[in-house]
Amino acid sequence: MRTWLPALAVGCVLALIALGSVLVLQPGSEPTAARTDALARELRCPDCQGLSVADSPTASAQEIRRQIDELVTGGATDDEVRAHFVARYGEWILLAPTAPLVWVIPFAVVVAGAGALGAWLVSRRRPLHGSPVRPSPEERRRLREEADVLDA
Amino acid sequence: MRHLRWLLVPLVVIPLGWLLVSGFGRDPREIRSPLAGRTAPEWTLTSLDGETLSSGDLAGRPYVVNFWASWCIPACVDEHPVLSDAHRQLGEEVTIVGMLYNDRPADAEAFLTRYGDAGYSHLIDPDGRLAIEFGVTGPPETFFVDADGIVRDKQFGPLTPTLMAERLATILPSAAR
Numbered sequence: 001m002r003t004w005l006p007a008l009a010v011g012c013v014l015a016l017i018a019l020g021s022v023l024v025l026q027p028g029s030e031p032t033a034a035r036t037d038a039l040a041r042e043l044r045c046p047d048c049q050g051l052s053v054a055d056s057p058t059a060s061a062q063e064i065r066r067q068i069d070e071l072v073t074g075g076a077t078d079d080e081v082r083a084h085f086v087a088r089y090g091e092w093i094l095l096a097p098t099a100p101l102v103w104v105i106p107f108a109v110v111v112a113g114a115g116a117l118g119a120w121l122v123s124r125r126r127p128l129h130g131s132p133v134r135p136s137p138e139e140r141r142r143l144r145e146e147a148d149v150l151d152a
Numbered sequence: 153m154r155h156l157r158w159l160l161v162p163l164v165v166i167p168l169g170w171l172l173v174s175g176f177g178r179d180p181r182e183i184r185s186p187l188a189g190r191t192a193p194e195w196t197l198t199s200l201d202g203e204t205l206s207s208g209d210l211a212g213r214p215y216v217v218n219f220w221a222s223w224c225i226p227a228c229v230d231e232h233p234v235l236s237d238a239h240r241q242l243g244e245e246v247t248i249v250g251m252l253y254n255d256r257p258a259d260a261e262a263f264l265t266r267y268g269d270a271g272y273s274h275l276i277d278p279d280g281r282l283a284i285e286f287g288v289t290g291p292p293e294t295f296f297v298d299a300d301g302i303v304r305d306k307q308f309g310p311l312t313p314t315l316m317a318e319r320l321a322t323i324l325p326s327a328a329r
Contacts, residue, residue, distance in 0.1 A: 046289045047254075059254050063279045088287040090186045 036069045039081050043068070044093050052095055185287055185295075185306040192217075192297045193285035197275040200257055200264075205249070205273055207301070214323040215247040217295045218311075219283055221255040222263035224291040229267060231292055231310035236270035238316055243272070246324050250274035253283055253291040298323040 037054060043064060045056035053061045053068075064085070071081045085093045097103075135143065187193075196206035218235055220228045239248045250272065252260050257276055264274070277283055286295055294307040296319050304322040307315060 046284070046287075060280050060284065063281060063284055066279075067281075067284065087186060088285060089289070090184060090287070093287075 032069075032072050035072050035078065036065065039068050039072070039078060040065050042082070042095055043085055044089075044095050046089065046093070185303070187287060187295070187303040188306065190303060191301050192295065192303045193282065195275075195282050195285075197251075197277060197282065199273040199275050200252075200261055201273070203273070205275060210247055210249075210297075211301065212299055213247060214245070214299050215249060215297050216320075216323075217249050217251055217286065217297065219251045219253045219286070219288050219291050219293045221253045221291045222259040223255065224253075227310040228263075228292050231312075232267050234311045234313055234316050235272075236268060237313070238320065239270045239272045242320070242324070246320065248272040251277050251282060253277070253288060254280055294319070296320065296323045 040054035041052050043053045045051045045053050045058060045061040046064070047058055047060050048056045051061075053064045067084075068081055071084060076084070082094065091098060192207065194207045196204065196208075198204055216235075216238070218231075220232075222228075235248055235250075238246070252274060260274060286293075292307075292310055294311060295303055296305040296307075298304050305319045307319055311319070
């Protein structure tokens with residue numbers, strides 16, 4: 001009888017801890033708040049200068065935040081939440097542009113600039129290390145004569 | 153290599169020049185409304201006079217929704233007579249509705265007492281929810297909705313008599329006369 005009592009007590013304590021953690025942590029509520037925060041950081045506050053909804057205290061920003069929370073709680077995906085506001089404000093409401101060209105252009109400019117710089121450097125160095133001018137037989141003969149005079 | 157330099161002019165300088173010229177020619181705050189050509193958001197709101205008005209009440213009739221605020225100075229003060237005149241002259245054909253944008257009703261009433269109340273309704277948008285439905289970024293912004301309930305045009309910034317006539321013509325052919 002006494003041998004299984006401690007095991008039962010430990011089992012009960014573990015079960016209570018597991019139940020408590022499920023009730024306290026409430027899986028689902030934390031991800032919802034985190035998603036609302038993340039989406040609020042992606043959307044532009046309509047009546048501010050370059051601030052996100054998350055960073056702005058204006059009434060419009062608060063209302064948008066409330067709507068994001070409502071949509072997320074209602075089961076909308078992140079893309080559906082973004083689309084909801086894009087339908088009203090256009091892509092302007094997104095702080096990060098979606099057009100792929102906008103992301104590619106800076107890299108293309110850097111690569112083109114590096115290429116132009118490289119081509120310029122190569123074209124400058126070519127006369128020094130490119131094909132050297134070889135002396136003609138006449139020049140070779142004269143050089144040898146000059147050297148003989150100096151050696152003498 | 154040398155002739156490539158001449159290619160730089162049409163390939164780089166001209167597009168960059170065009171980008172700059174076109175960029176300087178527009179207001180960076182102005183955003184094209186994705187609502188144009190789509191059904192206007194529906195609303196049921198209370199006016200400063202305590203009356204309830206809804207978009208459904210205006211079905212079959214063109215209307216103008218003007219988002220304004222008493223603190224929006226001078227733009228809202230400047231356009232106020234334009235809206236008042238349009239209401240007096242075309243009130244039979246088109247309904248003008250003022251929407252308070254992030255404003256206190258008492259301040260809006262004081263504005264109307266000071267600058268004149270033409271008699272059209274001014275509605276209270278409590279949480280700014282309707283402003284978000286219309287994609288408003290700041291007053292004044294005005295939306296022109298035709299008799300079928302479709303948003304036909306949007307004015308960003310204050311209306312002038314000329315702009316008002318142009319915008320009204322999109323929902324009311326008689327206004328173009």
